[in-house]
Amino acid sequence: MFAKQLTVFIENRSGRLSEVLHVLKENNVNILSLSLADTTEFGLLRLIVDNAALGKEKLSENGFSSLLSDVSIIKIPHEVGSLQSLLKIIDNNGVNIEYMYGLSIESDEAYVVLKASDIVKVDEILTANGVHTITCEELANI
């Protein structure tokens, strides 16, 4: 099962990140997790939100370029070593991870957002190993 990640390309100039967040706020799009990858010239803001399609539409209306892409959101026990165990499963199957970021909710569970070089294969690997993946909507309802 895949979740939709909303990625926004932003130039490195002051105030730009805040403008993106403002658009999302105005349209009642809730951010569940995020990661900001930055270079000297630009950044990629990767967001897990409760309504990615709405977020993309509203950002586009406001002149931001964004993209929806499939990622895996994986529930893992909130305990030492659980992430490493997960990665071991993926590594053993020869799939590269492009990027990853996490979120932790006040419970026994934590979540990581993961994008692999081959997302379909990763999904199969996870399912075969009994690892749960969830959607943004499910995440939003926790």
Add this chain to the structure above:
Amino acid sequence: MIWNETKECMSRDQMSALQSARLVKLVDYVYHNVEFYRKKMQSIDLMPADIKSIEDITKLPFTTKDDLRDNYPFGLFAVPNTEIVRIHASSGTTGKATVVGYTRYDLDIWAECVARCLSMAGVGKDDIIQIAYGYGLFTGGLGAHGGAEKIGATVVPMSTGNSKKLTTMMVDFGATAIACTPSYLLHISEVLASEGLLDRIKLKAAICGAEPWTEKMRNEIETKLNIKAYDIYGLSEIMGPGVACDCEFHKGLHVCEDHFYPEILDTTTLSPVAEGVTGELAFTTLTKEGIPLIRYRTKDLTSIDRTPCECGRTSARISRFKGRVDDMLIIRGVNVFPSQIEAALIEVEEVTPHYMMIVDRVNNLDTLEVQVEVDQKYYTDEIRAIEALTKKIAHVIQQALGINAKVKIVEPQTLVRSEGKAVHVIDKRKLY
């Protein structure tokens, strides 16, 4: 020191007579040897016999860079390749280069003209000169080289790209002269200063060209290096460096007008303007065999002064350049047209056709940044993909322009859209 007193100091009447005789011969030559000119003349019912003196030059049609492109590569050559001994090329306005060919005689004349320029700068056979223009298709290196050998100087063909080697040899060889772009020389002066070599050089003169520069830059070069700096001008279509150069009085650049007849044209009507009035410079190559050009429009803006100079030369002087008629830029001595960037970007499907060039000068070296927008279809969530795209675009631009550019991907809809004549260039350098 005057290299060729007969030609450089002849009376205006004598010069006019010489130019008239040479023009008559040239028109007959191109009519019979270059189909392009024959057809052009026939289309306006002009016969070689109609050209009797230099005053008749205004009856002749113009030649433009587009004509060279349309006849790429050798269509305007007046001789077969058996007579051509050298080819040079410069940037065209789009993908195709502007190609020129030289006969052995043309190379002799070129060396003669550069010899006059070097003599104006006080460079002679006692001097050791470093030629730090690029050697290759660009006319700078080999052009300056030929003239420096002709005057019997000791020539060090440095070419470009290795400042450390240049400064080391400048000190070790005791170089007394250098030929390079003015911005590169300022950069060299900083390298010398940072290495503590400034008081160990024997440099006395610099012959700078291939890009526009200001009096302020001249003063800076002269003060920093304690030398005299001279301005040399040329363009590959006409010959290369050596078409004109300024003497120690710096009252304009003396044109080798027994070989290149200069006209200044009104930018709207293209009629010749009066002396002292600024207009577009055009040249007719009076003696060229390989690729003779008639009334070639240089797109450079200047004015002309035909009064004798304090140095004793009577040759016409063109003023420091005041700008360009077109949008050509000179970046690190290389001619760059925005249209080349446009043509190059069409090859990259991931980007939109919108672009902005930002030209600046940092530590006396020209920088070029090209901003592009990525097509919505190719948006990605991976940094790696964007960086790979940036590299790909930089490579395409490097191949098209011959210079390195920094590519910056910007947000969509942020670059100016074409509304009539779009602004594609921000030049932060103050060159005119």
